Structures are given as C-alpha cells and as structure tokens.
Amino acid sequence: MATTPLPLLVEELSSEAFAPYGTVWGRPYGDDKPAFTAPATDFWHQDFFDCGDQGEPEVLWVNYRKNDRIVSSLEVHWLTEQAIVPLGSHGVIHIVALTDASGPRPDLATLKAFHIPPGKGISMHTGCWHATQVADGQVSCLMLTRGSTTAELVAYLEQGAPAIESAMHTLPQTYLLQI
Numbered sequence: 001m002a003t004t005p006l007p008l009l010v011e012e013l014s015s016e017a018f019a020p021y022g023t024v025w026g027r028p029y030g031d032d033k034p035a036f037t038a039p040a041t042d043f044w045h046q047d048f049f050d051c052g053d054q055g056e057p058e059v060l061w062v063n064y065r066k067n068d069r070i071v072s073s074l075e076v077h078w079l080t081e082q083a084i085v086p087l088g089s090h091g092v093i094h095i096v097a098l099t100d101a102s103g104p105r106p107d108l109a110t111l112k113a114f115h116i117p118p119g120k121g122i123s124m125h126t127g128c129w130h131a132t133q134v135a136d137g138q139v140s141c142l143m144l145t146r147g148s149t150t151a152e153l154v155a156y157l158e159q160g161a162p163a164i165e166s167a168m169h170t171l172p173q174t175y176l177l178q179i
C-alpha cells in the first residue's frame, strides 16, 4: 500500500549544518590557510580530497534532471569522498544521510536535504548516502570522485554488474522535498 511521503525540508547550506556529511566548498577568503592575495589574484585552501587507498581522482561532468521532489532511494560510495560543484546559474538539491551504525544502510534519523547554490560545492565524506535533484530543467555539475568507482557504477547501471565500491538503497518510506 502506498504511504504518504514524509516531508523533507530543503535547508540552506552551511559548513556547520553539513559538517557530519562532509565539507562545504566556496568558503570566502579568510581563515582558511594556505592563502594568497595580490592585486591580480587570490587563492586559498578549501579541502584535501580523499579518493581512498590506491584511488585515482577523477573529474566528471554530471547533468542532473530529476525534479519530481520524491526521494525514494539513496546511493553510497564506500571507498571515496565525492564532491559536487554546480556550474552555471542554478544550484541543486542534495539529499544526504549517514551510514547506520548497525549496517550498510542509511541512518534515516540523519536524512537531510540541502540547497547547493551556484558558487558553492560540497565534498561528501566516504560512506555518505546521497541523491541529487533540481528544481527544474537540467543543471550541469563538476564532480570529483574515484575512477574505479565510476567504472564500476557504469557497469552496474548498464549491465547489472556487481557493485562493490557503491551501493543503492531503496528507502522504506518515501519523502517529498519541501522547497
């Protein structure tokens, strides 16, 4: 029997609120070191990316189009962090959850949704469950991940090959994003 989706509020992204799940990129010039400023340029530290033991960092271009606001499944990568930076003038809605202490599934008590605006990005801790939606249309993003995780994910999605580095989980209850 279909049950009514539970509301899932889309929250404003902040380093503090996202801290259990990962790191917010796009923090302004200030306390992060190393940092450099000169008339023509500024650069400053945001993060060190961990794609796991013997991992090969990989940059993907990703298009997101899912916009039905229904959250019914999440995905996780067991070996690598994963970062998403929206490109262009629209952000994305990123749904996250921590892994349950009792097993390889999301801890639904930690399920949250954040709006990642243009000019910001996030890097999820290894083992952070996630899904991504857009308000409408298509939003292209830069993604930083692990090469072997991508290769395995394509084989899983295209041919149903075994997924070791990633897992998918159908949620016991659907959620409706409150934008």
Ligand SMILES: NC(=O)N[C@@H](O)C(=O)O
Pocket: 060, 062, 075, 082, 130, 131, 132, 145, 150, 153
């Ligand atoms: N490529 C890839 O890993 N995609 C997913 O993890 C995703 O969140 O889009």
